[in-house]
Amino acid sequence: MASVTALRERGSVEVQDVSHVYAGPGGEVPALAGISLAVAPGRFVVVVGPSGCGKSSLLMMMAGLRRPMAGTVLCDGRPILDPDPDRVGVVFQDASLFPWLTAADNVEFPLAIRRLPREERRRRAAEMLRLVGLEGFDGRYPHELSGGMKQRVSIARGLVQDPPVLLMDEPFAALDEQTRMTMGQELLRIWSQTKKTVVFVTHSLTEAVYLADEVLVMSPRPGRIIDRIEVALARPRTYEMMASDAFGRLRDRIWRQIRSAA
């Protein structure tokens, strides 16, 4: 179990007693209720929970895209209040690539915002595309790419500024199952090469156990962390592991937790 003491190292993520409320059409909606967690640098943590439990909101707050009503979110020991692509890269469910830009231009986008010189941008984008397995696709437009390829570009974009932390909000949810499995493997490869801290949100229990070092289970709204499950399976993870007893037991445990909290 990861301890909830302050971690000041580069690439650490910490959430301290965060609560949040939305103003809905029928009054206030409590979204998160006193969430606390800590992620050590280089860990792959998966957040799992039923629809509407607030896991995406939590991720938005870690990304600096939303400020919690109460509590603090820290990255590298410092509060994160606004988007900071140097510290945190984000990958959304919809790849959201700009259709008028090529794959390389899309990956370069955060660097262009920072006004980095062209040469530097080109170099880094090419490097990232190579990393995600899309070497040679620099000049392609999004409409020429499959769903899986688009997500790879999106991941490349999230990593291009070399942030220590990568946040991923159900990135494979819109892909078909076979692509999902391939992408999962690819992601683990990229992670082991770059040693980023990853916080990954998903619906899929199988995906959670397959990818994670640690699974955080959230309750339905208002979201709380109801369980932290260490996934002690060996790395690198393989497809065969999915059929093992250990895998099944972990998945069952998560499922029972979610069911009992409902």
Place this chain on the structure above:
Amino acid sequence: MSRIGLVLARSAVVAAFLAAWEVLPRIGAVNARLLPPLSTTAAMLVDILGRPATTGDLLTTIGEILVAFALAVPVGAAIGMLVAENDYAGRVLKPLFFFVLSIPKSIFLPLMILALGIGFWQKVAFGIFSTIFILIMGATAAVESVRADHLLVARACGAGRLQTVARVYVPSMLPVLLETLRIAMIFNFTGVILAEMYASRTGIGHLIANWGEDFMMPQLYASVLLVALLAIACNETIRWLETRLSAWRA
């Protein structure tokens, strides 16, 4: 049918139409006084283009069209974008704009004539009036076509307000804006020509109306052909621009 086949087939249709225009009056199937053959019309077209009076009128018309467009586009676009920014304003005003589009705008011509006489500025004013509602609605649609998830990505990448406008809004809106411009120009063109035909002492529209009244058929057809060609050329140019700048809109 292959692409080349289609292009050839279409050309054949157009050619057949032109051939009918030439042959039917000549063989007497159609009264040649009411519909002179194509060749006569074409010859007359060359003739009238040689007359300084006609070219003068043509330039007047083109001038009115360009001035009206130059004034209407920034104003219409600005209003449209403001309406898009304000959801409430949009919901109140959009049905009104739609309504205005469905009434005959020509009924406002007498109003403008009473206010501005029958000179250059009255025709420009009517051109602006004809086109501005389409511009407003198109600009609103263009802003609304910008995807929220794209804006989220820009924010996540640390883009400031100005950067978001330049790097996300502008490229996103360009296809809709260009299409709006193309259709707005059609409306502008029609408005100016109509104003000239209704009450004017200059301009190609005035010539068309006059020649029609005086039953000078060859001249009438020549000027109609001239305006038609001008309108098509203008439209296709903007359409070409649209295609080139929206290549990514596959």
Place this chain on the structure above:
Amino acid sequence: MRLSPAAARWLIVAILILLWEALPRLGLVAELFLPPLSSTIAAAVADWREYAAALLVTLYEVALAMVIACGGGILAGAAVGGFALTRNLLLPIFSTLYAVPIVILYPVLTAWLGIGSESKIAFAGVYGFFPTMLGTAAGIRTIDPQLLLAARSMGASFPQRLARVIIPASIPTVLAGLRLGGALVIIGVVVSEMLTSTAGIGYLVTRYRTILDSTHVFASVLLIILLTVAFNALVRAVERRTVIWQTAGRRGAGGGAEMTPAAVVPASA
């Protein structure tokens, strides 16, 4: 405290009506340019016989032109749009021709048919025909082919498929065609009457303008606006009655109130 959008619109209309009455009466705007609303209505009421006769002529022309524009346009649109060959062949040609102001053909029509009702009907008919045809051709393609497939697999014969699938699924497209064609025909008739005519509401506009009788000009204009409003209301009433069919059997987003300029395909006059 925010008004509903509908209430806000009525407020805007009320303010405009108020201004129409107040501005000329207060001398802020010359009466020649904008006669007060009350005078306008008084003139219409006083000369109601003349206006009624003119309105009848106009409505007669609109009705006949609608047969050409809507009847012809919808049928032609279904024929052209329903087959890939004719569609790919002809639609680009018509799309190019759309840029040409049809109003320039009006003097040609008056030369052929005189300045009576025939030329107005012909002009308005042509004016409404092409956009209606294009609109119907586009609309035909939104009918869901899966429905036809399902009907065929259930053993429906062609007349049965026609009556039970094709016709009901076409109703929204047909209504859209009627709405578009009708609006365009009204515009076409009014414009042609204003240009060269001996009768009709548009003719009255021009006649009174030339003698600088603003009050009567505005009375005619008001009647034209009312005519348009009445037509819109009529179409909306019919659409409301047939709303069940609106989204049934359509491919993609239902009804389609997409407000991009191209989708609107409205009149250029």
